[in-house]
Amino acid sequence: MGILTDTTHLHITTWVVAVILFLVAAFMQRDSKGRKIVHMVLRLFYVLIIITGLALFIEWSSSDPMTYGIKFLLGLLTIGMMEMVLIRSKKQKPVTMFWALFVLFLLATMFIGFMLPVGLDFF
Ligand code: HEM
Numbered sequence: 632m633g634i635l636t637d638t639t640h641l642h643i644t645t646w647v648v649a650v651i652l653f654l655v656a657a658f659m660q661r662d663s664k665g666r667k668i669v670h671m672v673l674r675l676f677y678v679l680i681i682i683t684g685l686a687l688f689i690e691w692s693s694s695d696p697m698t699y700g701i702k703f704l705l706g707l708l709t710i711g712m713m714e715m716v717l718i719r720s721k722k723q724k725p726v727t728m729f730w731a732l733f734v735l736f737l738l739a740t741m742f743i744g745f746m747l748p749v750g751l752d753f754f
Pocket residue numbers: 639640642643646649680681682683684685687688689691699702703705706707709710737740741742743744745746747748749750751752
């Protein structure tokens with residue numbers, strides 16, 4: 632599965648696009664048609680993040696299952712928080728805590744991701 636597992640480029644592309652779409656949707660007018668469409672495309676990108684992340688996970692996780700497991704979980708939690716912010720704000724419920732958790736999980740996911748050996752290795 633070369634293209635999915637030799638580098639992390641595809642995985643990085645999918646989550647960067649998703650974060651941008653999330654921010655765009657979050658700052659669009661609550662009930663606008665545009666926001667519905669951006670949210671729909673964002674959900675497609677969740678699937679792409681998971682497919683590209685899962686491919687890397689299957690290929691590389693045996694070297695350090697614990698850290699890779701945490702990375703997997705944090706990635707899913709980050710996606711979960713994006714959904715919580717968008718759905719709760721649509722229902723006009725408070726979202727401050729979910730914004731905070733989104734930022735926290737995003738930073739933690741990026742930290743673990745860049746710490747792991749494949750692709751970029753900042754930490
Ligand atoms: C919004 C969610 C996510 C973000 C922000 C994110 C972020 C990152 C980052 C920054 C890297 C490091 C890339 C590199 O070193 O070049 C990475 C790698 C990786 N991600 Fe994700 N990720 C997310 C979701 C997921 C999910 C859901 C999974 C599992 C299904 C996953 C599995 C992996 C794996 C296995 C790696 C390779 C780690 C390595 O060996 O270096 N990620 N991710």
